[in-house]
Amino acid sequence: MSVEIKLFDKRDGFYHLIGSPLALASEPYSKKAWMKFDCIPALQFPNQKYVQGTVSNVDCYSKVATIRSVSGDIEGSYDYLIVSSGLRRYLSEAGEQIESIRRSTEAIVVIGGGTVGIEMASELKGIHPTKTLKLIQSRDKLLSSEPLPDDFKDQTLSLLEEAGVEVTRNNRVTDVTAVKYAEGSSVYKVTLSDGIQSMASHVIWAISKSIPRADYLRVAALNNEGLPRLIRDVANPKHHFAAGDIVAWSGIKRCGAAMAMGHNAAFNIHQQMLESQFGHTPGFMEFPEVPPMISLVVGKKAILYSPSEGTQSGAEVMKNFFGDDLGLKSMNSSLRISTGC
Ligand SMILES: Cc1cc2nc3c(=O)[nH]c(=O)nc-3n(C[C@H](O)[C@H](O)[C@H](O)COP(=O)(O)OP(=O)(O)OC[C@H]3O[C@@H](n4cnc5c(N)ncnc54)[C@H](O)[C@@H]3O)c2cc1C
Incomplete structure (x- = not known):
């Protein structure tokens, strides 16, 4: 054919x-x-x-x-x-974000405790261990909009804090104002709904639908x-x-x-x-209903949930599901992409 x-x-x-x-x-x-x-x-x-x-x-x-x-x-x-x-x-442009974070002197603030915010905050902390990483989540639980059990959300919070990210919950960001522009750098005043204000060198919005x-x-x-x-x-x-x-x-x-x-x-x-x-009689494949399942990388560990296995987390889970590069080598190998191409 x-x-x-x-x-x-x-x-x-x-x-x-x-x-x-x-x-x-x-x-x-x-x-x-x-x-x-x-x-x-x-x-x-x-x-x-x-x-x-x-x-x-x-x-x-x-x-x-x-x-x-x-x-x-x-x-x-x-x-x-x-x-x-x-x-x-809406993810930021890599080059701009990397440079802005490299120059930062104040905290880096990630707004939103969904999958993107959690992974972004923990990866940034891993690359820049001496910088202060803050994650602001408006609800009591992380991953509040995901249909996942509470033990998964609670363990994710523990892993994120263990990775060195400062997590603020039950508080939403009401204002972000640029307060000072030095040559090549900017600083922001971040205001939370309880009135507390803090300074940030870089703010990442991880809340858009x-x-x-x-x-x-x-x-x-x-x-x-x-x-x-x-x-x-x-x-x-x-x-x-x-x-x-x-x-x-x-x-x-x-x-x-x-x-x-x-x-x-x-x-x-x-x-x-x-x-x-x-004239072959076709036999079609039907796509099944998919229950809520997820795997997340948080610092040097990964956490996953499936209805059959429940919540599992740890360095071994990380190695098995993501390797040491968020699954890049395994993706390259399944697409048979040769190195140096
Ligand atoms: C930060 C982040 C972390 C994630 N982590 C995980 C994870 O750990 N595990 C997991 O299983 N999933 C994860 N996901 C989800 C996973 O990446 C997606 O489910 C997957 O990429 C969906 O593949 P797709 O081909 O449907 O869409 P995409 O990967 O988005 O590809 C769509 C393609 O269509 C092209 N396109 C769009 N519009 C047009 C147009 N009009 N004309 C021509 N081309 C067009 C785009 O350029 C793009 O190449 C993550 C997603 C994000 C954003």
């Missing part, structure tokens, strides 16, 4: 998103966390083409996508489409949170698939589920191609 596969991405490479807390703290790591698509052997087949561009419109009725590229708009028809454009998260990146799909194909509806609700449903964070699905958004969805989508498309070309 001859198949032509096109990958469109506005970036020119794959970014190891899980490594963001360390990439935003360490320049050498931030360089390694970025891999050009040209370096990924699985994408180097003659029937595969990567095009750098932003998908700006998809017409599910006529099966035509519009892509904004540096050489202008391209229109392309397709037989099957998989959308996997993830969530838009992630927004689905699906504005190229017609409104009829999206639910009221902007995520793709189940495929039966769109035109030509057998030709349209969604995978990864962009999908409205159960469970906490995680890369394992994202990759498994991508695999299922590819398998189901292949089944349909076999059916149309050879």
Whole structure:
């Protein structure tokens, strides 16, 4: 069977998103966390083409996508489409943050005790052990919006404090004002809801809600949170698939589920191609409900939760799930990315 596969991405490479807390703290790591698509052997087949561009419109009725590229708009028809454009998260630019933190003389304040805030604060403390790291959380528990048991949230707090991060809970940041600008540096006055004020050299907001990146799909194909509806609700449903964070699905958004969805989508498309070309009776894979599961890196330890295993944490959990580099080597090895590429 001859198949032509096109990958469109506005970036020119794959970014190891899980490594963001360390990439935003360490320049050498931030360089390694970025891999050009040209370096990924699985994408180097003659029937595969990567095009750098932003998908700006998809017409599910006529099966035509519009892509904004540096050489202008391209229109392309397709037989099957998989959308996997993830969530838009507001993470700072690595170079600026690393430099600002390196120069800091006052505390570094992370606002928000969700997954991103926790990992960011603990990685920064690991890279800069002599700097004061503060995390401000508005609720009593960390991870307050996650459907996770209290013992997981309590153990995460203990690990974060053990890693040297000063955690303030039940207090929200009401104001951040730049009070002094010396050449090349800035200082902020951070005010909390109980009136206490403190100075910070760098403030990281880790509270923004992630927004689905699906504005190229017609409104009829999206639910009221902007995520793709189940495929039966769109035109030509057998030709349209969604995978990864962009999908409205159960469970906490995680890369394992994202990759498994991508695999299922590819398998189901292949089944349909076999059916149309050879009359094969298709057997489709269904994606299961996903219970809340999570794994987090906090300092030199990791903590994870699954309904079957409960909460586990420690250095051994870290080694088994993340290695010593937030899973970068293991991701490179599964993508067969050679060193030096
Ligand atoms: C700080 C942080 C830490 C995390 N830690 C963990 C962890 O420890 N374990 C875990 O399992 N998960 C973790 N996650 C979640 C995990 O990273 C995601 O579940 C996973 O990356 C989702 O993959 P995806 O392919 O759906 O989306 P993404 O990885 O977001 O990829 C989407 C791609 O689509 C491209 N794109 C977007 N819009 C367009 C467009 N219009 N046109 C063309 N291209 C477009 C983007 O450039 C991007 O390359 C973490 C996430 C963050 C932010």
